[in-house]
Amino acid sequence: MLSKTQVKYIQSLGHKKCRDEEDLFLAEGPKIVKELLSSKNITIRQIYAVNSWIRNNPAVSVGVSEITEQELERISQLKTPNQVIAIVEKIKWKDEPDYKEKVSLVLDSIQDPGNFGTIIRLADWFGIKQIICSPNCADVYNPKVVQSSMGSITRVQIEYTDLLHFLMKNKEIKIYAAKLEGISITKIGKLKEGFIVIGNESKGISPEISNLPSVSITIPSNGEAESLNAAVATGIILSHISHSTL
Amino acid sequence: MLSKTQVKYIQSLGHKKCRDEEDLFLAEGPKIVKELLSSKNITIRQIYAVNSWIRNNPAVSVGVSEITEQELERISQLKTPNQVIAIVEKIKWKDEPDYKEKVSLVLDSIQDPGNFGTIIRLADWFGIKQIICSPNCADVYNPKVVQSSMGSITRVQIEYTDLLHFLMKNKEIKIYAAKLEGISITKIGKLKEGFIVIGNESKGISPEISNLPSVSITIPSNGEAESLNAAVATGIILSHISHSTL
Numbered sequence: 241m242l243s244k245t246q247v248k249y250i251q252s253l254g255h256k257k258c259r260d261e262e263d264l265f266l267a268e269g270p271k272i273v274k275e276l277l278s279s280k281n282i283t284i285r286q287i288y289a290v291n292s293w294i295r296n297n298p299a300v301s302v303g304v305s306e307i308t309e310q311e312l313e314r315i316s317q318l319k320t321p322n323q324v325i326a327i328v329e330k331i332k333w334k335d336e337p338d339y340k341e342k343v344s345l346v347l348d349s350i351q352d353p354g355n356f357g358t359i360i361r362l363a364d365w366f367g368i369k370q371i372i373c374s375p376n377c378a379d380v381y382n383p384k385v386v387q388s389s390m391g392s393i394t395r396v397q398i399e400y401t402d403l404l405h406f407l408m409k410n411k412e413i414k415i416y417a418a419k420l421e422g423i424s425i426t427k428i429g430k431l432k433e434g435f436i437v438i439g440n441e442s443k444g445i446s447p448e449i450s451n452l453p454s455v456s457i458t459i460p461s462n463g464e465a466e467s468l469n470a471a472v473a474t475g476i477i478l479s480h481i482s483h484s485t486l
Numbered sequence: 487m488l489s490k491t492q493v494k495y496i497q498s499l500g501h502k503k504c505r506d507e508e509d510l511f512l513a514e515g516p517k518i519v520k521e522l523l524s525s526k527n528i529t530i531r532q533i534y535a536v537n538s539w540i541r542n543n544p545a546v547s548v549g550v551s552e553i554t555e556q557e558l559e560r561i562s563q564l565k566t567p568n569q570v571i572a573i574v575e576k577i578k579w580k581d582e583p584d585y586k587e588k589v590s591l592v593l594d595s596i597q598d599p600g601n602f603g604t605i606i607r608l609a610d611w612f613g614i615k616q617i618i619c620s621p622n623c624a625d626v627y628n629p630k631v632v633q634s635s636m637g638s639i640t641r642v643q644i645e646y647t648d649l650l651h652f653l654m655k656n657k658e659i660k661i662y663a664a665k666l667e668g669i670s671i672t673k674i675g676k677l678k679e680g681f682i683v684i685g686n687e688s689k690g691i692s693p694e695i696s697n698l699p700s701v702s703i704t705i706p707s708n709g710e711a712e713s714l715n716a717a718v719a720t721g722i723i724l725s726h727i728s729h730s731t732l
Contacts (some may be wrong), residue, residue: 251558259646362711362718363712364709364710365707365711367706367708389517392710392711395557395711426725426729459611459725460728460729462611462613463609464610465608465637465638465641466634466637468607468611469604471718472608472717472718472721476721479671479722482706483672483706
């Protein structure tokens with residue numbers, strides 16, 4: 241049985257301000273909670289689960305409180321609550337990221353949580369270990385991002401920083417800027433090092449970043465659609481620079 | 487001023503059953519309505535718009551009723567209604583599709599409207615002119631599909647049919663089935679003809695389709711994510727078979 245205070249506290253972690261104050265976030269559903277339980281760099285503070293989840297997961301070494309379906313519905317951030325919610329400590333990465341001899345993603349104002357989560361999952365698929373985000377990107381601990389990244393947030397290191405300052409500080413590393421015009425991604429070949437910059441879907445890459453010395457790369461079109469979804473474009477770019485046969 | 491009957495009628499077109507009975511669908515927002523107005527194969531029955539849209543679009547040759555923001559909110563299917571709603575006749579394609587010397591997409595149980603709309607937009611981007619869907623795919627006239635396809639539904643011919651029957655009838659055309667194991671898409675080269683089959687995100691391609699003679703194709707991973715979003719996977723596949731440098 242959850243007290244009113246507990247319900248309020250868990251609900252409050254749906255808001256970025258409270259997540260930042262508490263250094264915690266929420267993760268929901270058996271699949272993601274299972275991934276978090278098996279991640280070395282993750283500390284789960286508390287699990288709230290319905291009876292069926294508890295019976296299926298008898299060996300969990302973290303505190304588990306049994307709740308009813310009705311209680312789950314009250315504390316869930318999802319349209320369709322799914323058995324279990326975990327309160328999790330924000331990820332503390334041990335190593336300072338190193339950008340040399342690696343491909344890193346740089347996200348300029350990706351604000352849709354679903355797109356952002358999908359991009360994190362894509363980075364994980366293609367073995368990209370780090371994403372640098374402008375401060376106005378969606379919050380990686382937003383419940384929708386956690387959900388759509390499908391556990392990949394435990395494997396991809398995400399930082400928020402002023403992009404102009406960051407890119408100028410690391411100017412020995414080449415910038416590849418995704419644009420509507422540029423060199424076809426089919427002609428880039430397999431990349432060993434670089435920052436791939438993806439811009440906001442409607443506004444593209446911001447002018448200050450666009451003005452930095454960079455290679456413009458593009459996805460050639462044979463048709464008439466005006467643009468591609470930012471997550472889809474990221475997937476296409478990563479697939480070509482990861483596995484090109486050039 | 488809209489009557490109660492009008493409001494009810496427009497709202498009813500949010501449901502597939504009513505769309506099928508009336509042979510109509512809804513399109514919302516200035517961008518999509520503009521695309522529809524300029525499409526040759528589209529007949530708009532009626533436009534409902536707020537004053538600002540009407541002032542910006544003085545030369546529209548279709549019946550336009552001015553409505554208030556409050557009325558728009560009542561008839562809109564979107565979370566954030568956007569100036570204009572059109573009632574549109576379902577698209578009548580003049581030509582029987584021909585699958586020879588063309589690449590066509592075949593969708594097996596793509597049920598998420600957002601994914602489906604994104605796939606239609608991707609097909610349009612890469613110059614794919616036809617999509618064959620299993621009957622349980624999302625409805626192309628679902629407001630969310632219309633929305634996320636961004637006008638591409640006017641350029642990509644979409645049919646619903648029994649896939650097994652369809653593929654067996656057209657068995658002279660090679661099937662490329664997207665799977666977790668198979669030939670890397672980087673090794674397929676540019677395709678001139680074929681059916682690219684994309685399966686349901688969680689269940690994949692259904693067994694009966696999977697058993698047909700086909701080439702299994704896959705997107706190689708360097709990382710640990712378990713799977714890719716169906717729309718993202720479609721984008722990556724289409725980009726490689728459209729522009730491969732092999």
